[in-house]
Amino acid sequence: MNKVVLLISLLFLLPGLGLADTGGSATIKGLVKDASTSEPLPGATVMIQEMTLGAASDLDGNYTIRHVPAGSFVVKFSAVGYKGVQRKIEVRDNEVLELNINLSQGSIMGSEVVISASRYEQNKVELPITTSVVSMQAIEAQPVRQLDQVLETVPGVDMVRSGGFGSSTVQIRGSNTFSGGGLGTRVLLLYDGYPLNSPDAGSLYWSMISMNAIERIEIVKNSGSALYGAGAMGGVISAIAALPSEFTFKARFQNGIYDPPSNSETNTSVYPGSKTLYFYNAEIEHGNKIGDLRYNLVYSHSNDDGYRAAAEMTSNDIKFKARYDFTGTQYLQLTGMLSYVTGGIPYPWYDRQNALANPVDFKFDDDIKDNTMQMVGLTHVATLSNTVSLESKLYLNRSYWLIKYYPKYSSVYDKTDSQGNVIDNFQRYLSGDRHVYDPNDPSTYNDSDARRYGGGSQINIFSGGHRLIAGVDARYDDVISTMYHNNTAYGIGAFVQDDFNVTDKLRLSFGARFDMDHIDRSSITYKNYLNVTGVDANYQPVYEQKTTDITYQTLSQFSPRAAATYMFDAETSIRASVGRSMRAPTLAERFVTDAGFFKGIPNGELKAERLTSAEIGVFKSFSRYFSLDVSAYWNEYNDLIESENVNPDQYGDIVFQFKNVSKARILGVEISLNSQPIDELTVQVGYNFMDAKDISSNSDRRLGGNLNPTDGKDWLSYRPQHNFNFNASFTYSGLFLNYSGRYVSEIKSVRMYANPLGTDYPGNFFVMNAGAKYTVFTGLNLTAAVRNIGNVQYEELEHYRAPGRSFHFGFEYAY
Known part of the structure; x- marks a missing residue:
């Protein structure tokens, strides 16, 4: 190492x-x-x-x-x-x-500066691929500053969450399905240019990514593999941390309560009962510029009782950023993050009437998950000449989680003999008996300690009207896990891109990247849940221990991309792009065993999935008061990795395995409208239509498969056909008002609780939020907000109730 x-x-x-x-x-x-x-x-x-x-x-x-x-x-x-x-x-x-x-x-939207789309600064109107920007002002307008709640307001972006500290998935234009633990995310999340996806599963822990001290967020909606590698097949989300140029001190406190649904709609006698569900968040920030050194330090703490049983959560978060300018042409930047979250693990509802808690004793509601995320990165940037600059990065990304299935002893689970004597104590799970948590007994918990060591270098060259970017990067992953086994892997990549003007109006871009991914394992031994060899003393099944060879230890691909932008004038452009991408399966997809409430079998034959994508779009700013962005996209996946129920007994327990089961095609149209009719009012409206089909000959093999309704049998799971959102802000004489909402159409295909009638399928909801901020005097603001104004009871994931109405109150102080 x-x-x-x-x-x-x-x-x-x-x-x-x-x-x-x-x-x-x-x-x-x-x-x-x-x-x-x-x-x-x-x-x-x-x-x-x-x-x-x-x-x-x-x-x-x-x-x-x-x-x-x-x-x-x-x-x-x-x-x-x-x-x-x-x-x-x-x-x-x-x-x-x-x-x-x-x-x-002119147009505010067209003049926004974007870096992530082409890895250098461009105005949005000049971009060859569709990219959305969330400004600091838009982030600060959010009543709860978690990244997922900011992203759900972006056109073409959809969130699927199980609630609280549970699993969640982000999809950009239908790029992802839902998997427990967020396995196999096809979207790359960058923080100051460093990847935050977990090294073991590629997952993203949204509840751990608070939005304090974020300058802006850029969302690249086309495949970013040609520049960023295999992890960016479904797009790139880049969060850029703020760095003040003068002394700053900020403090923010917000608290509130959840408003339970009506008893006629949902049984609230078990949870919350008579309890008032309270939450709060406090943060403090300090930054300064001392000579050639700039720095910023942020600490935040939050506590949440949870809007439903097992959704409680406590978190602590520290972010640090510093930059030292050696000369006017060279600087060194250090970025760090440390987050710790502990909380319950939401479980499926008992039934629709009992969506917040199980009405009878239930062993899963005491499960606890601890999660730690650490990231530290060092960036060196040097301007070597008038036409050449070099940027180099080193980073460490560590993700550690621990699930305690039975954290504290309870006599409820005592096992007695015929005379009433206690002879054992355990909870019974599908995957086996769980005794009370013991750090020395791996059967009482699951954990994963995943570390990624990485680095890269990028050179930028201006020559003869060409903007040439070339670079290399590498990573080494070290995973120790009870659920994914102990594994090491590494990946290397090299990329090049050339942007140049053919005429004053036409600009072309050609790029390509080569990626190689390798795992240091030739076989895997696991518990084969498809072959029972006997029973143990507690009458639980004993399974065969099976060894399977790894067929594809090394995976590689060449990913080309071509793009063009034609500028009719400074505020009107048309863009087009086409490219190919690859994503190697994560270690979790290859080797996962037990996962939550389901049994899993590793797959030694899993290979990379591949994507061919294209889009065409138009950006037009009619004036500073109105701009329109329209794009049409086509994404075709081959060897799409999805989980499949491999249990031949259709009435038996689900036994899943990740396989290359699908060939899929996603067609869509995305519309984004921005308006500022008067200086005090801004309005943003977004709509995305998507046709997401499994076009393989065996689409019913997917988990859920042919159990879905007729119009969902060949529909990709958890992809909404329609997604609409809006956001309006009004500012006048120290008063700021915000009103937003989003609509997600009913999901046609699910995986866990599929049924021919589509009963209790998620989606088909319209949720609205409102917020206000009032400046008492310079530096002090009072804040108030209501999320889910109508207290709509809805689901993003079947059988997992989403949060109802909540009231937020607080203050912000800045000096």
Whole structure:
């Protein structure tokens, strides 16, 4: 392991440590102003198109670019909410060129700066693939700042959650199904450019990712495999942490209560009974700039009683970010995160009337899960010349979870002989008897300690009108797990992309990536739940121990992508892209055994799934008051990895196994409308239509399969056909109001409780939220919010009730 880490260090970090020398002696400076008001415009971006040189205007609208070489260049001026401007210039050695610019107001959406789509800064109107941006203002408007609750307001993004600290899945344009534990997520989550998906299962723990100190979120909705690797087959979600440039101190406290449903609709006598369900969140943040050092530190703590039984949760979260500028052309950045969450594990309802708790004694409601997530990353960026920059990264990502199935002794589970003497104590699970939790007895718990050591380097070159990006990355995974076995694996990748203008209006992009994924195991021994060899002393079945060879230890693919953007004018563009992607199965998909309430069998023959995707889209800003983004997409999957019930006894327990069972095709149309009819009001509306079909000849093999209704037999599980959302914000004289909502159509196909009538299928809900913020005086805000105003009782996952109405109250202080 030490050799692997050392190798990554030498390959990816050391090349970036040379001092940059741009060699130029000229200076460009000037003033950026609002064309309509003649007021200085702070925060405008000024970049020399052919180089890495640029600057941002200060509070007085002034900017300065130093070390410019002699020559002819194009200087680009841009700012959010303003039309971009380009100016051709010619500078001589030692010249100080003054270039003043007035920017006219334009579309806020089209002028947003995006990095994740092409791994360098572009205005949204210039992007070759569909990307949504959630700004800091939009994040702060949310009454509860968890990443999943922010993402559910984005067009084309849908969440499937079991509630509380349970499993959850995000899908971008239908990219994912639901799997217990979030296994096999096809969406890559980045935090400051570092992957947060768990190394063992690729899963994302949304309840652990609070939104404190996040500057913005970028959601790339097309496959990102050509740039980011196999984990980005279904898209990329990139959260960028804030880093203040002056002294800041912030404190925030929010608390509230859940409003139970009516007794006529849901039995509330068992839970919550007479108890008031309370929750709170507190956070404190401090940042500053001292000389060439900037830093930001955030701590948050939350506690939640849970809106239903076994949904209680307590969390602690620390985030840290620091940047040191060695020179004007070189800096080192450190990012860190430590999160700890403990809580119950929600279980399926007893029936619809008893959706919040089981009306009789139930052993699963005392299960406890502890989860720790740690990430630390180091980034070095150096401008090597006017046309070349280099970025290198090293990181460690650790995910550890522990499930205690029977955490505390209870006499309820005493086992007695005929004379009433206690002879044993255990809870009976499908996978076997569970005695009270003992850290020295692996039969009383499941856990997984997964660590990923990774690094990468990316070079950016401007030459002859071309923007060339090339890089390499590597990772080493070390997993010790009772559920996924002990495994090690590694992956390497190399990518290249060339963006260039064919004409002043047409820009092309060609990219490709090669990925190789390898596991250090040639066979797997497991409990074969399909072959009972006897019974034990407690009359529980004893299963065969079976060994299977690993057929595909090494998987690889070449993933190309081509894209084009045609700019009719500064506020109108058409885009198109096509590409191929691969995703190797995670260690969890290959080797999972027991999973929650179901039995699993590892699969030594599992191979990679592959995707061919294409989209075409149009962005049009009619004025600063109205913009429209429309895209059509086509995604075709081969060897799609899905779980299948492999038990030949249709009346027996489900025994699942992940297999390459499907060929699937997803067609869709996504519409995003943004409007600002007056300065005080902004409105965003999104709609996504999706046709998600399993087009393989054996679609009924999928878990749930032919038990679904007729129109759901060949429909991919948990993909909604219609998804609609809106968000409106109003600001006036210290008062901020927000109103939002989302509609998800009824799910046609499920996996766990499929039935021909579609009874109790999730979806078909419309949930609305409202929030308010009032500035008492500079620095102090009072906040209030209501989530699920109508107290709608709904499910995102069958037999798992989602949260009803909740009331939130709090304050925010900033200095």
